[in-house]
Amino acid sequence: MAVPYVNLNAVNGHFFDEYTEELKKMFDEGQFVLGPVVQKFEEQFARYVGIKHGVGVNSGTDALMLSLAAAGIGPEDEVLCPAFTFGRCADAIARLGATPVLVDVRPDTYCIDADLMMASITSRTKALVAVHLFGNACEIDRICTVARTYSVAVMEDMRHAAGARVNGRRLGSFGQFGCFSFYPTRTLGGIGDGGLVTTGDEKNAESIRRLREHGRLGGKGEHDMVGYNSRLDAIQAALLSLKLQDLDENNWERVENARLYTQLFKGSPVQTPPFKDDLSAVYNMYTVLVPERDKLAVHLTEKGIGFGIYYPTPLHMHPAFEYLGYKQGAFPVSEDLSKRAISLPIAPGLKKKQINEVANAVLSFYGASVS
Numbered sequence: 001m002a003v004p005y006v007n008l009n010a011v012n013g014h015f016f017d018e019y020t021e022e023l024k025k026m027f028d029e030g031q032f033v034l035g036p037v038v039q040k041f042e043e044q045f046a047r048y049v050g051i052k053h054g055v056g057v058n059s060g061t062d063a064l065m066l067s068l069a070a071a072g073i074g075p076e077d078e079v080l081c082p083a084f085t086f087g088r089c090a091d092a093i094a095r096l097g098a099t100p101v102l103v104d105v106r107p108d109t110y111c112i113d114a115d116l117m118m119a120s121i122t123s124r125t126k127a128l129v130a131v132h133l134f135g136n137a138c139e140i141d142r143i144c145t146v147a148r149t150y151s152v153a154v155m156e157d158m159r160h161a162a163g164a165r166v167n168g169r170r171l172g173s174f175g176q177f178g179c180f181s182f183y184p185t186r187t188l189g190g191i192g193d194g195g196l197v198t199t200g201d202e203k204n205a206e207s208i209r210r211l212r213e214h215g216r217l218g219g220k221g222e223h224d225m226v227g228y229n230s231r232l233d234a235i236q237a238a239l240l241s242l243k244l245q246d247l248d249e250n251n252w253e254r255v256e257n258a259r260l261y262t263q264l265f266k267g268s269p270v271q272t273p274p275f276k277d278d279l280s281a282v283y284n285m286y287t288v289l290v291p292e293r294d295k296l297a298v299h300l301t302e303k304g305i306g307f308g309i310y311y312p313t314p315l316h317m318h319p320a321f322e323y324l325g326y327k328q329g330a331f332p333v334s335e336d337l338s339k340r341a342i343s344l345p346i347a348p349g350l351k352k353k354q355i356n357e358v359a360n361a362v363l364s365f366y367g368a369s370v371s
């Protein structure tokens, strides 16, 4: 039985009728960019995260870039970010003329190592990007304490972690900025690109509102600063508003799927991520570490099992970041993960039978089976 990596209809399909009613209203009213539908979602999402402001933008990448811009990051500044993450994280820093300073990650959570991060702070460090990779919370309390000590801003990269919480408090409310993405496969996904910045600070929220709207605020002609065109569309916000009501339930389903995988892989050569059942991991990706990853990928393809490889190349080995001058061997954990990590289907809608099927397909490659 083939198992797709993700089946988006399982989380979107039942909203179709309600959503088309919203679309009809939107057509009647003709407000497609920002406007009341977006504002309603921004308020609703900020309440959900437990923070004062939410500002909708058009992607997770822009959420980070606009946050860095609002924090005044520019040439001469250094921004710390993990060496094992999506390349666009360092892009956002480099686009502002600042220098991405890479830091290795932890082998257990795959997230930035707080001790190494602290050791990388210099007088030029102005911000750090804490990526809650694959939906695993990074050491956010420690990171925020270090950041306060050195007066460095914390950007939480929330792309994989919408809905996750630590000690009952939602991620995205710890740092100065929470940078969310609503790419369709995320824990809260739209039907296209979308993003949002959370912040507890009125001035920061206003800066992001200006930056996303060409540097101006409201309908006035004057531009107070050089900005971007990075607004959230109402067609995304209307669906996200509806889907927000399912987010916790969907994340719990991901946790239950992770629980089952953890049991099925016990005692096998498959190294599973730490299992947490308090939503401090929301398993946007269920990423395991395996021997002979690339051969396993071929085996899974032959069996019709979907998977993802995140990330086959650590940041410092991308030609785009060659100019930073890092050599192979600079970030051993990131380099090792990039060779051994493979993400298995985990999204809501997956049946227990399918999880068994995936686990069996993986284990059969190593000459084992689900017991």
Ligand SMILES: Cc1ncc(COP(=O)(O)O)c(C=O)c1O
Pocket (backbone or CB within 6 Å): 059, 060, 061, 062, 085, 086, 088, 089, 131, 133, 157, 159, 160, 180, 181, 182, 183, 193, 194, 195
């Ligand atoms: C950790 C991380 N941050 C940011 C992004 C970019 O988000 P977006 O595609 O919404 O720009 C990605 C993309 O996959 C990502 O994996």
